[in-house]
Amino acid sequence: MPRAIAYHRPSTVAEALDLLGNGCIPLAGGTVLNADDDPTPVSMVDLQALNLSDIATNDDELRLGAMATLHDLATNHQLPSGVAEAARAELPSTLRTLATVGGTVAARNADSVLLAALLVHEAAVEVVGPGGSTTITLPHLLSEGIPEGSLITAVRIALGGExxxxxxxxxxxxxxxxxxxxxxxxxxxxxxxxxxxxxxxxxxxxxxxxxxxxxxxxxxxxxxxxxxxxxxxxxxxxxxxxxx
Ligand SMILES: Cc1cc2nc3c(=O)[nH]c(=O)nc-3n(C[C@H](O)[C@H](O)[C@H](O)COP(=O)(O)OP(=O)(O)OC[C@H]3O[C@@H](n4cnc5c(N)ncnc54)[C@H](O)[C@@H]3O)c2cc1C
Known part of the structure; x- marks a missing residue:
């Protein structure tokens, strides 16, 4: 476990960004963060109360809120079956109920079959930071990382073509x-x-x-x-x- 020296649970994205600007780090499902044995003290910003877990269609796209869990993805019938199956294959059921799509993107795990499924569905990542909101293609975000002090708020994927x-x-x-x-x-x-x-x-x-x-x-x-x-x-x- 990391040495958490402070825990915050803001209810707005603006408050969360202020906390990130003061050196806090985002806490989503915690499956990576809580398994980390780095003893460096950290202050965490819990994203649970930000209302970022909706999954909704918009024309020919599906928008996955950053705090939607892999269990939500695996069981939501709006998802292309290949993406839902990849969410199921990614982690055991005990961790799927915790791990989030935003955390998966941020963690950039080399072996992530869910990230591969999102890539072939032309995923774009909605990010909000000190300079405002922007959308970054998933390949770009995976190679460059998340801009400093920013939060992933959603991942959009193209529908059609399993x-x-x-x-x-x-x-x-x-x-x-x-x-x-x-x-x-x-x-x-x-x-x-x-x-x-x-x-x-x-x-x-x-x-x-x-x-x-x-x-x-x-x-x-x-x-x-x-x-x-x-x-x-x-x-x-x-x-x-x-x-x-
Ligand atoms: C036992 C075990 C097995 C695992 N097996 C696999 C596996 O098979 N394949 C795989 O790919 N991964 C695996 N993982 C890694 C991990 O479970 C996933 O990457 C997971 O999806 C991370 O999501 P989370 O919500 O738990 O992230 P967290 O642990 O909460 O956060 C992970 C990182 O992302 C940042 N972050 C989280 N959400 C956001 C956001 N919205 N905006 C900006 N930054 C954010 C955090 O600050 C942190 O740096 C495993 C982990 C464990 C503990």
Whole structure:
């Protein structure tokens, strides 16, 4: 557990931003923060009372409030089934009821199959900070991080075109070593791969390893991960009927 020296539970985003400006950090579901054993003292801003957990459709988009939990995503029938399934696969049920979509985006976990599903659904992240509100594409946010002193308030995804994931893991219940998620739309084929970079990445469906240089670990070497990315991308693309 981190050394929490202060806990705040504001009821407006403006109050939360003031607290972030004074060095506090956001606390969402706490599955990352409360598992952190870094002893550095922290002051936390609990986001629970900010009313950020709605899930709603808007034209051809779905807006996921940052505080919607992975359980909410897994059980909401408005979600594309591939995104709901990825939320279910991400964490065990005990953690799904806590972990949030905003926390998942902020944590940028390299193995996150939910982030991969959001990427192929062209996710855009609504962020509010000292300079006002802005929308950042998910690939940009994953590579650059959240702007200093800002909060994620929602993630918007495009509807239409179901996604399919193909993965290799040590056991069926384990986090994939590498996974490829594909989605086919009228505009083309989207593919996102996990386990090959610091965070999940969109790749070229025909050349999925271009520009990648994954780190090897006890679960798989660099070359093994690259080979998996090629094979799993081909399988996922074939499963959605992409690129003849
Ligand atoms: C046992 C265990 C297993 C796990 N397994 C997996 C796994 O298989 N795959 C995976 O991807 N992850 C895994 N995780 C990591 C984690 O559960 C997820 O990343 C989770 O979704 C984080 O969400 P949270 O709401 O709990 O975030 P929190 O712990 O509350 O916060 C995480 C980080 O995000 C910041 N943050 C949270 N919300 C916001 C916001 N709205 N705006 C700005 N910053 C914000 C926090 O300040 C903190 O830095 C695991 C964690 C544990 C403890």
């Amino acid at each position: 996604s399919v994931r193909r993965s290799t893991a040590r056991t069926p219940a384990d986090q994939p070593i590498v996974s490829a998620t594909a989605r086919q739309t009228q505009d083309g084929t989207w593919v996102a791969v996990t386990g090959v970079a610091d965070h999940p990445v969109l790749v070229d469906p025909e050349n999925p390893t271009v520009g990648l240089n994954p780190s090897g670990d006890f679960r798989g070497s660099r070359d093994y991960r690259c080979r998996l990315a090629e094979v799993l991308t081909a399988r996922a693309v074939a499963a959605v009927g992409g690129i003849a």
